[in-house]
Amino acid sequence: MRNASDPTSPPATSAAPAPPAEASRRAVFVVTALGSFMAALDLSIVNVAFPDLEASYPAASQAQLSWVITAYTIVFGALLVTGGRMGDRLGRRRTFMGGLAVFLAGSLLCGVAPGVGFLVASRALQGAGAALMVPASLALLIGAYPPERRTQTVALWGGVGALAVATGPSLGAAIVSLGGWRWAFLVNLPVGVLVAVLGRRVLTESRPQEASGRPDLGGVALITVAVGSLVLSISQGPEWGWTDPRTVGAAVVAVIAAVWFVQRSRRHPDPVVDPALFHDRSFVVANLATFVYATGFFAMLLGNILFLTGVWGWSIMWAGLAVTPGPIVVAVVAGPAGRLAGRVGFRPLLLTGAACFAAGLLWYVAFVGTTPDYVRDWLPGTLVTGLGIGLTFPVLSAAAVSTLPPERYAVGSAVNQTARQVGGAIGVAVLVVVLGEPTSVAGQLEAFDHLWLYVAAMALLSGVVGAFIPRPAPALVRSSSDRRSSP
Incomplete structure (x- = not known):
C-alpha cells in the first residue's frame, strides 16, 4: 500500500486499490463517516440557533x-455533482481532504463573523466544502471494502448521515444553550482536526479514471446553476411567493440550464455526468425513490419539532430530546439492514421500511393530540418511524451506487445526494403550505395531521418506486461467507 500521507505520490489510474486490512477499513469508515456526519449535521443544527441569531x-x-x-x-446542493466529478477525476482523498479544509475554514469564519453578510458568505463556503467532502467520502469508503461487504457498509454510512440530520436540533439546542450560536459552528473545528489527522494516516488516494482531455468546465457551470437555481426557487418560494418574479425567474433559469446541461453532456467527450449512468436501472430507480422519500422525510423532521414546540409548547431543547429515540433506532438498524439487503436484495427492505415509516406516521395521526403524553402517544410512533427510516434511507444510498463501476462511485453518490437535497427542499416547501397559519390549537393539530398523512403517502410511494429496483441483487450486494457485523 502506498504511503497515504504523501500527496505527491502518483494515484492509481486503471483500477481502485486493493481493499486494505480490516483495521484500516475500520479507520477509513470512522474518517469518512465523521466527515459526512459534520456536513449533514450542519444542514439542521443551525435551525435552533435562529432565536439567538x-x-x-x-x-x-x-x-x-x-x-x-x-x-x-x-x-451544498448546487456543487454536489461537481464535487463528485472532481473526486472521480482528481482523486478521492485529495478532494475529501480539500473539501474538509474548506469546510473547516468556513466553520471558523462563521464562528467569528462580525455581521450577517459575512456570516452568510461563510455559510456558503461551508456548503462548498461539504459538497466536495461528502461524495468523496463515500467513494473512499466503497473502495476500502470488498464487494460482498459494501452494501452493509454503505448502509451504515447512510445511517450516520440520517442520524446527523435528525439529531441536529437536539445537539444544536444543547450547544447553543451552553455557549451561544457561534459554537454551533466552532464545534466543527476539533472534530474536523481529528478527521484531518486520521485522514492523512489512513486514506489512500484513488483515482480509477485516467483524466483524459480537458474537464467540462461549461458543464460544471451549468449543473451548478441548474441545481442552485432550483433549490433557491423551492426554498424561497414560500417566503417570496410562488408567483413572485424572483421565484419564477429562478425556476426558469434552472430549467434552461438543466436542458442545456443535458444537451452538452450528450456531446462532450468527458462530461460531468456521463449520460450512460441513466441507462442503469438500479441507479435511476434508487435516485427517484430517494427523491420521493426526501420530500417526506425532511418535512417530517422539521414538522415534528414544530409540533412539539408549537402545539405542546415544549422548549427546543426538550423537543430535540423527544425526537432523539428515532435517530438512535436508525443508527442501530442501519448496519443489520445493510447485511440483510446483501442476502435478500434491496426491494424487501425498502417495502418493509416504507410500510413501517408510514405506520409510525399514521400512529401520530391516530393517537397524538393537543394534550402532551410522550410515553403513550409520541414515543411509539417515533420508534416505529425510526425503524422504517433505518430500513430505507441508508439502504437507498447503497442501492444508488450498487451497480456503478469504480470510476463513477463519487459522481454517482453525488447525484444521489443531490436528489436528496432537492427532495428535501420540496418537502420543506410543502410543509409550509400544508401547515399554513391556523388560528386555534385544534386547527394546528388538524394541519399537522395533514402533514403526517402527506409524509406517510410519500413513504409508501418511495417503497413502490423502490420495488422496481432489479433483481437479483447486483454483484455489489451479493452475500458471501464474510458477514461480519461491523465495518
Missing part, C-alpha cells in the same frame, strides 16, 4: 437571517 443581530430582518440557513443548503 436574532438577539445578536436585532437590526437584521428574519428574511436576511434566513440566508444563514439557506446559503448552506443552496451551495
Whole structure:
C-alpha cells in the first residue's frame, strides 16, 4: 500500500486499490463517516440557533437571517455533482481532504463573523466544502471494502448521515444553550482536526479514471446553476411567493440550464455526468425513490419539532430530546439492514421500511393530540418511524451506487445526494403550505395531521418506486461467507 500521507505520490489510474486490512477499513469508515456526519449535521443544527441569531443581530430582518440557513443548503446542493466529478477525476482523498479544509475554514469564519453578510458568505463556503467532502467520502469508503461487504457498509454510512440530520436540533439546542450560536459552528473545528489527522494516516488516494482531455468546465457551470437555481426557487418560494418574479425567474433559469446541461453532456467527450449512468436501472430507480422519500422525510423532521414546540409548547431543547429515540433506532438498524439487503436484495427492505415509516406516521395521526403524553402517544410512533427510516434511507444510498463501476462511485453518490437535497427542499416547501397559519390549537393539530398523512403517502410511494429496483441483487450486494457485523 502506498504511503497515504504523501500527496505527491502518483494515484492509481486503471483500477481502485486493493481493499486494505480490516483495521484500516475500520479507520477509513470512522474518517469518512465523521466527515459526512459534520456536513449533514450542519444542514439542521443551525435551525435552533435562529432565536439567538436574532438577539445578536436585532437590526437584521428574519428574511436576511434566513440566508444563514439557506446559503448552506443552496451551495451544498448546487456543487454536489461537481464535487463528485472532481473526486472521480482528481482523486478521492485529495478532494475529501480539500473539501474538509474548506469546510473547516468556513466553520471558523462563521464562528467569528462580525455581521450577517459575512456570516452568510461563510455559510456558503461551508456548503462548498461539504459538497466536495461528502461524495468523496463515500467513494473512499466503497473502495476500502470488498464487494460482498459494501452494501452493509454503505448502509451504515447512510445511517450516520440520517442520524446527523435528525439529531441536529437536539445537539444544536444543547450547544447553543451552553455557549451561544457561534459554537454551533466552532464545534466543527476539533472534530474536523481529528478527521484531518486520521485522514492523512489512513486514506489512500484513488483515482480509477485516467483524466483524459480537458474537464467540462461549461458543464460544471451549468449543473451548478441548474441545481442552485432550483433549490433557491423551492426554498424561497414560500417566503417570496410562488408567483413572485424572483421565484419564477429562478425556476426558469434552472430549467434552461438543466436542458442545456443535458444537451452538452450528450456531446462532450468527458462530461460531468456521463449520460450512460441513466441507462442503469438500479441507479435511476434508487435516485427517484430517494427523491420521493426526501420530500417526506425532511418535512417530517422539521414538522415534528414544530409540533412539539408549537402545539405542546415544549422548549427546543426538550423537543430535540423527544425526537432523539428515532435517530438512535436508525443508527442501530442501519448496519443489520445493510447485511440483510446483501442476502435478500434491496426491494424487501425498502417495502418493509416504507410500510413501517408510514405506520409510525399514521400512529401520530391516530393517537397524538393537543394534550402532551410522550410515553403513550409520541414515543411509539417515533420508534416505529425510526425503524422504517433505518430500513430505507441508508439502504437507498447503497442501492444508488450498487451497480456503478469504480470510476463513477463519487459522481454517482453525488447525484444521489443531490436528489436528496432537492427532495428535501420540496418537502420543506410543502410543509409550509400544508401547515399554513391556523388560528386555534385544534386547527394546528388538524394541519399537522395533514402533514403526517402527506409524509406517510410519500413513504409508501418511495417503497413502490423502490420495488422496481432489479433483481437479483447486483454483484455489489451479493452475500458471501464474510458477514461480519461491523465495518
